Amino acid sequence: MPILALMGSMASVCLGNSFAKTLFPVLGAAGTVTYRVSIGAAILLAFWRPWRLHLGRADAGRIALYGVTLASMNLLFYLSLQRLPIGIAIAIEFTGPLVLAVLLSRRALDFVWIGLAVAGLLMLTVADKAVGHVDHLGAAYALAAGVCWALYILTGKNLGGLDAGQATSLGMTVGALFALPFGVAQAGSSLLSPSLMLAGLGIGVLSSAIPYSLEMVALKHLPGKTFSVLLSLEPAIGALAGAIVLHEQLTGRQWVAILAIIAASAGCALTVRAPKPPVEPGAAA
Numbered sequence: 001m002p003i004l005a006l007m008g009s010m011a012s013v014c015l016g017n018s019f020a021k022t023l024f025p026v027l028g029a030a031g032t033v034t035y036r037v038s039i040g041a042a043i044l045l046a047f048w049r050p051w052r053l054h055l056g057r058a059d060a061g062r063i064a065l066y067g068v069t070l071a072s073m074n075l076l077f078y079l080s081l082q083r084l085p086i087g088i089a090i091a092i093e094f095t096g097p098l099v100l101a102v103l104l105s106r107r108a109l110d111f112v113w114i115g116l117a118v119a120g121l122l123m124l125t126v127a128d129k130a131v132g133h134v135d136h137l138g139a140a141y142a143l144a145a146g147v148c149w150a151l152y153i154l155t156g157k158n159l160g161g162l163d164a165g166q167a168t169s170l171g172m173t174v175g176a177l178f179a180l181p182f183g184v185a186q187a188g189s190s191l192l193s194p195s196l197m198l199a200g201l202g203i204g205v206l207s208s209a210i211p212y213s214l215e216m217v218a219l220k221h222l223p224g225k226t227f228s229v230l231l232s233l234e235p236a237i238g239a240l241a242g243a244i245v246l247h248e249q250l251t252g253r254q255w256v257a258i259l260a261i262i263a264a265s266a267g268c269a270l271t272v273r274a275p276k277p278p279v280e281p282g283a284a285a
Helices: 002-021 024-048 057-081 086-093 095-104 108-125 136-157 164-192 194-221 224-245 252-271
Strands: none
Touching: 002 024, 002 057, 002 086, 002 194, 002 224, 024 057, 024 164, 024 194, 057 086, 057 136, 057 164, 086 095, 086 136, 086 224, 095 108, 095 136, 108 224, 108 252, 136 194, 164 194, 224 252
């Protein structure tokens, strides 16, 4: 179930990001991110009603850090999407969680799956006409988003003891408050356009409300290294979403890269070890 939750999260967020890119000419990256996290936060607050549960000061601080990391990751990634195709942007961004997976690894077999994912990501990043033509500033934004992505995984795991709905909804609210000044500065009164708000509602549901709720479920039950390596599937899903929504054509080499990433994710899922049950007091070791 945690693996299925993570797969659903990735599919939803990639589809939402593809639709979000169509709003960039009107709202810019910051304005679109503001829609995404603000509408997502409103939906999550209404659904989970986190104020019903007690929240300690230390937990509130951890949620605040999670929310700022979440908003920063989204803002930097959308800035990269302004300059890069979505498949390449996701592949570069994945550097962060991929490095985290290597750091958290404890078995030689894990490096086989990571190596296969790296091969696929490199093929996506430098395939065909993209060689030598990747926008440097866009790549820098994507790399910075990758760092925030790794921090998002760690801060999310740090909230594992809290109710998933409470942590996600409050974290998204903090993220919305953090992103709002950037969005207003770039998009201004365009954010109040009824037609754009309707589009933003769809993006908020697909890109924030659904995926972050599912990811919190996955984070609570998957080891950090497993979560990170499974995310290697996201560049493939992003490339497919870009082809469907944005009409970005995929080459044969890119399809091979997608299959390599899928194989790496499937291999990790099939070989993950279940955690050992705790030894009861007095039981034999």
